[in-house]
Amino acid sequence: MPREFAFFGILIPTLLPLFFLSIALQAVLDAILGWLGFYRMVWHPSLVRLCIFVAIFGALTLSIYK
Amino acid sequence: MTPASAPLPLPGPLRQAARWLAQALTDWRASEGERWIFVFKTLVAAFCALWLAYRLGLDSPSTAMTTTIILALPSSGMVLEKSLYRVGGTLLGCLAALALIGLFPQQPVLLYAGLALWVGLCTSGATLYRNAQSYVYVLSGYTACIIALPAIDQPTQVFALAVTRAAEVGLGIICSAAVSSVLLPRHQGTQVMRTVDARYGKFLAFCQDVLQQKLTPAQVEVTHLQFAADVAALEHGRSAALFELSEAVSHARGQNRKLHAFNASFMTALTTFYTFHRLYERMRREGESPVMQACAPLYAIVAEALQATPSQDSLDTMQLHLQAALAEARQQIKAANVQHAQRIDFDTACELLERFARDMSRFHAVYFSLRHGTPLAITAPQAYAPKTPPALVIASGVRAALNVGLLALGAYFLAWPQAGVAMLMAIVFCALSASSPRPIAMVRGVLIGFVLGFPLSFICLYFLLVHADGFPMLMLSFAPFLAVGLYLLTNPAKAGIGLGLAIFITQVAPTNVLHIDGAGFLNTSIALIAGLILALVVSAVVLPEHTMGNKDHVGRALWRETLRACTASLRQLRLFGQHRFDNRMRDLLSQLNAAAGPAPGEETRAVVRQALTLLEIGHSVLELRDLIATSSAGATDEAVLALQRCVDSITGWLRTRSETDRQTALAAILHAGGAVRAAQAKCAPERAVRLQTALADLHSIYTSLLDNMAQDAGDPHAA
Numbered sequence: 102m103p104r105e106f107a108f109f110g111i112l113i114p115t116l117l118p119l120f121f122l123s124i125a126l127q128a129v130l131d132a133i134l135g136w137l138g139f140y141r142m143v144w145h146p147s148l149v150r151l152c153i154f155v156a157i158f159g160a161l162t163l164s165i166y167k
Numbered sequence: 168m169t170p171a172s173a174p175l176p177l178p179g180p181l182r183q184a185a186r187w188l189a190q191a192l193t194d195w196r197a198s199e200g201e202r203w204i205f206v207f208k209t210l211v212a213a214f215c216a217l218w219l220a221y222r223l224g225l226d227s228p229s230t231a232m233t234t235t236i237i238l239a240l241p242s243s244g245m246v247l248e249k250s251l252y253r254v255g256g257t258l259l260g261c262l263a264a265l266a267l268i269g270l271f272p273q274q275p276v277l278l279y280a281g282l283a284l285w286v287g288l289c290t291s292g293a294t295l296y297r298n299a300q301s302y303v304y305v306l307s308g309y310t311a312c313i314i315a316l317p318a319i320d321q322p323t324q325v326f327a328l329a330v331t332r333a334a335e336v337g338l339g340i341i342c343s344a345a346v347s348s349v350l351l352p353r354h355q356g357t358q359v360m361r362t363v364d365a366r367y368g369k370f371l372a373f374c375q376d377v378l379q380q381k382l383t384p385a386q387v388e389v390t391h392l393q394f395a396a397d398v399a400a401l402e403h404g405r406s407a408a409l410f411e412l413s414e415a416v417s418h419a420r421g422q423n424r425k426l427h428a429f430n431a432s433f434m435t436a437l438t439t440f441y442t443f444h445r446l447y448e449r450m451r452r453e454g455e456s457p458v459m460q461a462c463a464p465l466y467a468i469v470a471e472a473l474q475a476t477p478s479q480d481s482l483d484t485m486q487l488h489l490q491a492a493l494a495e496a497r498q499q500i501k502a503a504n505v506q507h508a509q510r511i512d513f514d515t516a517c518e519l520l521e522r523f524a525r526d527m528s529r530f531h532a533v534y535f536s537l538r539h540g541t542p543l544a545i546t547a548p549q550a551y552a553p554k555t556p557p558a559l560v561i562a563s564g565v566r567a568a569l570n571v572g573l574l575a576l577g578a579y580f581l582a583w584p585q586a587g588v589a590m591l592m593a594i595v596f597c598a599l600s601a602s603s604p605r606p607i608a609m610v611r612g613v614l615i616g617f618v619l620g621f622p623l624s625f626i627c628l629y630f631l632l633v634h635a636d637g638f639p640m641l642m643l644s645f646a647p648f649l650a651v652g653l654y655l656l657t658n659p660a661k662a663g664i665g666l667g668l669a670i671f672i673t674q675v676a677p678t679n680v681l682h683i684d685g686a687g688f689l690n691t692s693i694a695l696i697a698g699l700i701l702a703l704v705v706s707a708v709v710l711p712e713h714t715m716g717n718k719d720h721v722g723r724a725l726w727r728e729t730l731r732a733c734t735a736s737l738r739q740l741r742l743f744g745q746h747r748f749d750n751r752m753r754d755l756l757s758q759l760n761a762a763a764g765p766a767p768g769e770e771t772r773a774v775v776r777q778a779l780t781l782l783e784i785g786h787s788v789l790e791l792r793d794l795i796a797t798s799s800a801g802a803t804d805e806a807v808l809a810l811q812r813c814v815d816s817i818t819g820w821l822r823t824r825s826e827t828d829r830q831t832a833l834a835a836i837l838h839a840g841g842a843v844r845a846a847q848a849k850c851a852p853e854r855a856v857r858l859q860t861a862l863a864d865l866h867s868i869y870t871s872l873l874d875n876m877a878q879d880a881g882d883p884h885a886a
Contacts, residue, residue, distance in 0.1 A: 147243070147348040 123158040202657040209239040212346040216339045229676040234339025236669045244355025246347040247410035250340045256303040257336045260310025261329040272322040279575040287568030290601045294563040309595045355408040378470040388775045395756035425537045434749040436526035443519040458513045461496040518863040556724040562713030563601045570705045585694035592698025604761035606706045614699040616667020624675045721759045732785040733818040780871045787864035806846035809839040836869045
């Protein structure tokens with residue numbers, strides 16, 4: 102994947118749309134996990150949320166370096 | 168586990184020392200520890216943002232750091248809420264700046280006019296809403312200035328400036344949000360529940376104190392003022408708590424609806440209690456009478472039920488007891504052959520007590536359900552509607568626009584290289600102080616912080632940072648100075664100073680390529696302080712009386728609001744009705760409270776007295792109008808016509824507030840009282856109950872008109 106792309110003539114780092122994409126993915130996953138009651142079983146829900154987000158974002162950004 | 172609780176094989180004195188130490192540590196954790204954790208968290212967020220800004224090569228890393236200071240709030244819900252609004256405001260401001268520069272490239276005067284208009288509109292919006300959303304307005308106003316003003320002479324740069332600003336603010340926000348909700352989080356939801364508990368206890372204690380006559384009238388008024396502020400504060404806390412993700416979204420929504428119901432039922436109970444209290448005081452002033460004797464056991468029943476922590480059962484029993492005692496007291500009064508006037512007092516007191524018992528029972532049910540998460544039937548969740556007097560909204564917009572226009576022209580023609588910095592500071596702080604009840608005090612606090620920050624950041628930059636090598640050393644040289652500011656921020660009385668100090672220090676954070684420029688530092692610092700002085704001068708000179716919660720404006724708005732309760736169309740009444748009226752009146756009172764500070768004066772208390780009376784009149788009028796509206800379908804019977812005339816004459820009095828209109832209103836109420844009583848004698852029982860309510864309402868309007876709105880005496884019993 103290219104590191105930057107032109108959006109209406111503006112160079113945008115690919116990280117930015119990936120960041121938004123991971124927010125969207127995280128929101129979906131979060132709703133499912135919340136519905137399943139997963140967060141009641143963990144010690145620090147917000148930390149878990151952050152870690153899941155970092156994992157998603159990290160996995161997506163790896164594709165840039167491929 | 169504390170060392171004291173473990174069975175340690177220690178000799179006596181050592182164990183005692185360990186226990187003492189554990190005690191001291193627990194104390195520290197609850198008081199000072201809370202503040203130092205806040206300082207630590209904010210420092211972590213600030214340095215994360217700074218490091219990332221360096222790493223990503225952003226142009227002015229200090230903006231990212233300043234954002235984390237601005238978002239330094241006690242609970243994670245509040246941080247998330249303000250973060251969201253800060254993102255929105257920044258993006259909106261960037262768009263506005265791009266549009267303005269695009270419309271007027273290299274046309275300073277037109278651009279200034281456009282900016283002034285934009286900032287004026289935004290500031291008005293902020294004053295109008297006054298909740299957390301108002302931050303969006305403030306921010307979009309001054310972000311447009313921050314981007315557009317440096318770009319006057321090089322319009323091609325404006326896009327880069329906007330992107331940089333948005334990126335840096337975004338970075339600071341992400342750092343703050345992540346740190347505040349992950350690192351030792353302090354949940355807003357728990358805070359809200361604590362507030363709810365405190366309010367419940369406070370209200371019960373207040374009712375008991377009043378029933379036992381422990382409070383002076385001044386204390387009662389101040390307590391009512393505080394309750395109004397509590398209602399508004401809970402409302403803000405509630406909206407912030409929504410941003411915290413709990414286990415399930417549906418739970419948060421349910422909790423949110425219950426909090427609305429909590430506030431609403433609290434306001435209803437408080438108003439009923441005030442009406443009752445006023446009647447009670449008047450009867451007490453008139454001395455011992457058969458009515459007082461008959462009522463005494465009733466008060467005792469209510470006071471006793473509120474004494475211990477009441478449960479739903481005890482409140483239900485209280486209602487049953489009260490009804491039995493009421494029946495007995497009615498018999499007693501009937502037998503005692505008292506005067507007509509006193510009988511009316513007695514009837515009203517009974518009606519109000521019953522109403523209060525119902526309200527309390529509802530209030531307790533909502534509280535119980537909030538506390539224990541049990542389901543609760545809530546009809547329509549009604550939002551709390553803030554209300555700002557329109558004169559203040561317009562005044563704040565005009566002040567901000569004038570400020571931007573004058574400062575921009577001055578800076579442009581002054582040819583002072585740092586004028587831009589000074590001006591931006593003045594604009595930012597004028598906009599921020601617009602929605603504060605005491606703008607001058609706020610700007611003065613920040614100014615003191617800036618003045619203190621000047622020497623501190625000089626020491627930081629030229630004695631510490633010049634020897635520092637690498638990012639960890641930079642952190643070490645900044646941290647102590649920043650910590651002082653943040654620590655002050657945790658003290659509400661010194662929050663302004665702390666904010667100023669911390670912002671000043673983050674403003675001088677070095678750029679990516681460190682260059683030491685003593686003259687530049689001095690120039691910028693002087694410009695920053697000059698900007699604050701300008702903001703102080705502007706807020707002291709331009710329309711200084713038109714500030715949020717000014718008692719004259721609040722007083723006038725209270726009258727207008729009551730008049731609206733009388734004149735609003737029936738459809739509006741059905742949609743919003745009492746709830747909105749209650750809301751708005753209390754919101755005005757909470758503004759008054761914020762502006763009055765810790766010790767409200769006699770004039771403020773007079774406004775509170777007036778507000779309580781108007782609240783009572785408004786409530787009664789709304790109930791009368793409801794009765795008229797529901798019974799007008801039937802026929803044009805005498806009582807309904809008389810009530811309608813009565814409402815009309817009260818409306819007339821509220822409009823003019825003249826003595827003649829007051830007399831007309833009093834006469835109309837007397838007439839309506841007679842007509843309703845005549846109708847009550849010959850109608851069905853369920854309608855008789857409603858007419859009884861109407862009689863109590865008429866009585867309370869009549870006595871409020873006599874008691875508080877005029878000094879001259881009159882016979883308060885005739886209605």
